[in-house]
Amino acid sequence: MTDGGRLPVGRILIGDCIEELRALPDRSVDLVFADPPYNLQLGGELLRPNNTRVDGVDDAWDRFGGFEAYDKFCRAWLAECRRVLKDTGTLWVIGSYHNIFRVGAIVQDLGFWILNDVVWRKANPMPNFRGKRFTNAHETLIWAARSEDSRRYTFNYDAMKALNDDQQMRSDWFLPLCTGAERLKAEDGSKAHPTQKPESLLARVLLAASRPGDVVLDPFFGTGTTGAVAKRLGRRWIGIERDSGYAAVARRRIAEVEAVDDPLALALANRREQPRVPFGRLIEEGLIRPGEVLFDSRRRWFAKVRADGHLISDDHKGSIHSVGAAVQGAPACNGWMFWHAERKGMPVAIDVFRQQLRAAGEAPAARVGA
Amino acid sequence: MTDGGRLPVGRILIGDCIEELRALPDRSVDLVFADPPYNLQLGGELLRPNNTRVDGVDDAWDRFGGFEAYDKFCRAWLAECRRVLKDTGTLWVIGSYHNIFRVGAIVQDLGFWILNDVVWRKANPMPNFRGKRFTNAHETLIWAARSEDSRRYTFNYDAMKALNDDQQMRSDWFLPLCTGAERLKAEDGSKAHPTQKPESLLARVLLAASRPGDVVLDPFFGTGTTGAVAKRLGRRWIGIERDSGYAAVARRRIAEVEAVDDPLALALANRREQPRVPFGRLIEEGLIRPGEVLFDSRRRWFAKVRADGHLISDDHKGSIHSVGAAVQGAPACNGWMFWHAERKGMPVAIDVFRQQLRAAGEAPAARVGA
DNA sequence: GGCGGGGATGAATCGCGGT
DNA sequence: GACCGCGATTCATCCCCGC
Numbered sequence: 163m164t165d166g167g168r169l170p171v172g173r174i175l176i177g178d179c180i181e182e183l184r185a186l187p188d189r190s191v192d193l194v195f196a197d198p199p200y201n202l203q204l205g206g207e208l209l210r211p212n213n214t215r216v217d218g219v220d221d222a223w224d225r226f227g228g229f230e231a232y233d234k235f236c237r238a239w240l241a242e243c244r245r246v247l248k249d250t251g252t253l254w255v256i257g258s259y260h261n262i263f264r265v266g267a268i269v270q271d272l273g274f275w276i277l278n279d280v281v282w283r284k285a286n287p288m289p290n291f292r293g294k295r296f297t298n299a300h301e302t303l304i305w306a307a308r309s310e311d312s313r314r315y316t317f318n319y320d321a322m323k324a325l326n327d328d329q330q331m332r333s334d335w336f337l338p339l340c341t342g343a344e345r346l347k348a349e350d351g352s353k354a355h356p357t358q359k360p361e362s363l364l365a366r367v368l369l370a371a372s373r374p375g376d377v378v379l380d381p382f383f384g385t386g387t388t389g390a391v392a393k394r395l396g397r398r399w400i401g402i403e404r405d406s407g408y409a410a411v412a413r414r415r416i417a418e419v420e421a422v423d424d425p426l427a428l429a430l431a432n433r434r435e436q437p438r439v440p441f442g443r444l445i446e447e448g449l450i451r452p453g454e455v456l457f458d459s460r461r462r463w464f465a466k467v468r469a470d471g472h473l474i475s476d477d478h479k480g481s482i483h484s485v486g487a488a489v490q491g492a493p494a495c496n497g498w499m500f501w502h503a504e505r506k507g508m509p510v511a512i513d514v515f516r517q518q519l520r521a522a523g524e525a526p527a528a529r530v531g532a
Numbered sequence: 533m534t535d536g537g538r539l540p541v542g543r544i545l546i547g548d549c550i551e552e553l554r555a556l557p558d559r560s561v562d563l564v565f566a567d568p569p570y571n572l573q574l575g576g577e578l579l580r581p582n583n584t585r586v587d588g589v590d591d592a593w594d595r596f597g598g599f600e601a602y603d604k605f606c607r608a609w610l611a612e613c614r615r616v617l618k619d620t621g622t623l624w625v626i627g628s629y630h631n632i633f634r635v636g637a638i639v640q641d642l643g644f645w646i647l648n649d650v651v652w653r654k655a656n657p658m659p660n661f662r663g664k665r666f667t668n669a670h671e672t673l674i675w676a677a678r679s680e681d682s683r684r685y686t687f688n689y690d691a692m693k694a695l696n697d698d699q700q701m702r703s704d705w706f707l708p709l710c711t712g713a714e715r716l717k718a719e720d721g722s723k724a725h726p727t728q729k730p731e732s733l734l735a736r737v738l739l740a741a742s743r744p745g746d747v748v749l750d751p752f753f754g755t756g757t758t759g760a761v762a763k764r765l766g767r768r769w770i771g772i773e774r775d776s777g778y779a780a781v782a783r784r785r786i787a788e789v790e791a792v793d794d795p796l797a798l799a800l801a802n803r804r805e806q807p808r809v810p811f812g813r814l815i816e817e818g819l820i821r822p823g824e825v826l827f828d829s830r831r832r833w834f835a836k837v838r839a840d841g842h843l844i845s846d847d848h849k850g851s852i853h854s855v856g857a858a859v860q861g862a863p864a865c866n867g868w869m870f871w872h873a874e875r876k877g878m879p880v881a882i883d884v885f886r887q888q889l890r891a892a893g894e895a896p897a898a899r900v901g902a
Numbered sequence: 903g904g905c906g907g908g909g910a911t912g913a914a915t916c917g918c919g920g921t
Numbered sequence: 922g923a924c925c926g927c928g929a930t931t932c933a934t935c936c937c938c939g940c
Binding site: 286 | 931932934
């Protein structure tokens with residue numbers, strides 16, 4: 163905070179991030195948040211099942227000559243970020259599996275000390291349309307101190323705990339994408355930037371690892387989410403952005419932001435996630451065996467459990483709900499209450515097993531005594 | 533599966549994993565699951581960077597040396613894993629932020645093609661006792677095909693969907709730690725292995741990316757979780773383990789496992805393996821009449837059925853797919869879902885007739901018992 | 903004004919087999 | 922190896938529009 167006068171605080175530096183970083187003084191910044199190009203390497207076009215086109219990221223700024231060129235670029239900007247970082251400061255970088263492993267290895271090679279990797283679990287990710295992979299439902303953030311010896315980094319442990327119903331904040335964060343009114347639009351209504359991050363994500367980062375008045379640097383400023391959240395939370399900010407069009411959008415955006423009195427209120431957009439237990443989890447946990455036969459409470463209908471969590475009756479196969487409905491000829495059925503397994507000679511509704519799993523997951527200590 | 537006779541299937545190879553891997557033939561393994569060490573000692577040299585307390589330049593150099601040795605080790609075993617992997621096989625590696633970035637970068641450098649990174653969210657992680665970081669509540673798995681061109685890798689998409697209540701399986705998995713009765717104990721009651729993984733995690737990996745009879749290789753076998761789950765799920769397995777004590781525990785453990793014997797229970801939902809039914813068969817079987825008019829669900833477009841299985845609309849003729857695409861002006865169309873016929877005054881998708889044919893031809897014997 | 907259906911969309915490394 | 926046709930494949934969310 164003391165040397166902020168020499169810094170271009172509250173400004174967007176237009177230019178190459180490595181060159182602009184070189185002009186900043188040593189150990190002058192409290193937090194770096196970086197959302198670098200991911201080097202996605204997308205192939206042709208991807209169509210949704212309804213034949214509309216997925217608007218993938220194929221901008222020139224995301225294309226590199228190969229891993230070698232990408233690594234060289236990252237070594238350069240990460241080394242400069244380390245140089246400008248105070249010893250009490252920390253680095254945050256976000257990425258996906260396309261780039262985060264390379265970034266993480268370089269972060270370690272440069273002498274940073276990783277404190278956590280944090281997973282942003284997306285509440286509403288884009289599905290996998292071709293059924294060839296798992297839904298890519300998360301991105302990874304790396305949180306690192308300047309060096310192994312930088313033990314006095316800023317971490318607002320109690321603020322994070324307060325944000326999480328007085329339990330320690332975990333390394334997996336469940337937050338929605340940036341959509342709707344928050345998503346900046348161009349004049350033609352299209353998205354102003356292809357990879358705008360949600361303010362809730364930046365708010366959690368800044369509340370966790372910075373203090374009011376701290377200088378937050380974002381070397382890939384884009385449309386200025388970092389600056390907007392920093393201003394709102396009473397932090398100072400510096401942005402670096404190559405594209406003057408993005409920078410103009412960011413300037414207008416940040417000008418409209420007002421600082422808040424109650425910083426924690428901003429991050430409370432954190433809805434409590436409903437713990438969902440799919441039927442398949444009961445099989446994975448050994449509470450139900452593959453091949454076991456389930457039945458309704460009056461033993462009128464029977465169905466066999468498959469390893470993948472589907473049921474098979476004489477005429478139907480599918481989920482516990484759909485097979486339950488089908489055997490009864492009913493339009494719908496709550497399979498959790500309908501189907502039973504035999505335990506010690508007694509029928510037990512499978513919902514009982516689900517409750518066991520929920521209890522185990524919410525209160526791990528209880529499991530130890532079990 | 534065909535060359536399994538040359539492989540040491542169902543055995544634990546005691547020795548250095550790189551040497552033992554070298555003895556296995558090329559392209560002979562269907563899945564590799566690896567849980568490598570991240571603080572390993574090679575040749576008596578202690579590589580853990582935080583055990584060396586040196587100042588200044590020496591510190592950076594020493595740290596680099598530590599990572600270098602670890603990287604070299606990983607390049608060696610990962611290269612061998614890639615050599616023994618079939619083109620239809622995939623690699624799984626699990627790690628934490630200490631090592632997963634280095635592993636992931638090497639995986640990419642060796643030519644593997646990352647399909648997903650998967651986050652194991654721990655239901656009951658150890659808290660952070662000193663309040664200096666976020667609760668380290670997850671580990672990361674990397675799932676990769678042999679190369680970018682290996683497009684025929686095994687992925688049981690429908691089985692994963694079935695396990696997740698008929699929604700796509702996401703890249704974040706919520707599973708408990710290995711505790712309680714599942715956790716193997718030494719004679720003195722202490723845990724037999726420090727990093728034993730839960731069987732539920734391995735079960736999901738094997739159900740997702742292997743088939744019954746496949747050969748699953750684990751180069752860091754430990755106390756044999758991979759072997760135990762593989763046996764239970766009807767997969768074959770090969771383990772490599774340096775420590776004969778761990779291997780002995782693993783052998784006893786696996787001997788007690790019983791395979792799920794019911795093939796129906798192990799069968800996985802897999803729509804893709806259903807027999808192909810040409811549209812013309814529906815006409816031959818009398819389910820659709822030549823000259824009948826088909827239409828889309830909202831009756832915006834119509835086409836007449838020709839005896840040879842082609843459709844004719846006002847402006848187009850061809851297959852159900854090409855005419856469906858043409859009338860909509862879409863690049864492609866699944867004619868089976870698009871076109872409907874009228875039956876008892878109601879529109880019926882022609883896919884329903886195809887399902888009838890498949891059910892009739894597939895397993896008439898099974899229907900007898902119904 | 904409230905409600906419900908339809909459409910749009912999000913950092914995406916997203917066929918396959920027969921000829 | 923290239924070409925070509927079959928035909929498989931989506932979840933949460935928000936906005937807009939019509940009733």
